[in-house]
Amino acid sequence: xxxxxxxxxxxxxxxxxxxxxxxxxxxxxxxxxxxxxxxxxxxxxxxxxxxxxxxxxxxxxxxxxxxxxxxxxxxxxxxxxxxxxxxxxxxxxxxxxxxxxxxxxxxxxxxxxxxxxxxxxxxxxxxxxxxxxxxxxxxxxxxxxxxxxxxx
Numbered sequence: 001x002x003x004x005x006x007x008x009x010x011x012x013x014x015x016x017x018x019x020x021x022x023x024x025x026x027x028x029x030x031x032x033x034x035x036x037x038x039x040x041x042x043x044x045x046x047x048x049x050x051x052x053x054x055x056x057x058x059x060x061x062x063x064x065x066x067x068x069x070x071x072x073x074x075x076x077x078x079x080x081x082x083x084x085x086x087x088x089x090x091x092x093x094x095x096x097x098x099x100x101x102x103x104x105x106x107x108x109x110x111x112x113x114x115x116x117x118x119x120x121x122x123x124x125x126x127x128x129x130x131x132x133x134x135x136x137x138x139x140x141x142x143x144x145x146x147x148x149x150x151x152x
Contacts, residue, residue, distance in 0.1 A: 006080040007121040007146040010108055018070035018104040020132070023058055025098035031062040057095035063102070063138050064090065067129045070104045082120060082145040094137045101132040109141075113148070120147055 025044065032041030036059035040051035047056040058066075064087075096102065110124040122145050129138040 004079045005076070006149040007111065007113070007123070008149045010111060010123060010146075012108055012111055014108045016071075016074055016076055016106045018074055018106075020101040020103045021066055021070055022101045023062075023066065023096055023098060025056060028056060028058045028062065028096075028098060031065070032059050035059065036061050053095050055097060057097055058100075060090075060092045060138070063092065063096050063129060064140065066102055067104050067127050067138060067140060070102065070129075071106055071127060076106075077144060077146060080147040082147060084142060084144050085122075086143060088141040088143075090138070090140045092138050094131070094135055096131070096137050100137075102129050102137065104129050114145075118148070120145055122146070 029042055029044075032038065038059075040047040040053060040057060041059050041062075044056045047053065051057075105128050107126050107128075108123055109126055111121060112124075113121040122143050124141065124143050127138075127140045127142060128136050129140075130136050
């Protein structure tokens with residue numbers, strides 16, 4: 001993946017597919033212990049016998065974090081990112097379980113040059129995170145502010 005692209009180089013409809021990352025039971029428990037300490041994320045026996053999902057599942061926040069990591073690993077915006085003003089429409093569609101391998105497909109949905117800051121623009125994108133079966137486990141819309149290509 002080239003890492004010297006700027007706002008002006010992207011097009012609506014472009015899609016990027018990440019590598020995969022396999023989620024381990026220990027990663028689920030470690031994340032939950034620090035950030036989302038609910039028993040169906042922390043205790044496999046509880047999750048199997050008393051949880052509503054039939055076993056241990058990753059926190060939705062964990063799935064969001066994995067999505068961001070996989071997206072950033074592709075370094076698509078590395079030369080131009082300024083930051084993100086936020087996320088919209090986060091949906092957890094299926095549980096993520098130990099052994100699932102997640103991948104992210106990101107599609108650029110809109111490009112809007114800034115009216116007040118001509119050196120930047122905002123891209124709107126949809127991240128769809130899927131498991132090894134191709135089933136979507138999460139969708140999330142993100143807006144990212146990007147620098148425009150510097151004048152030569």
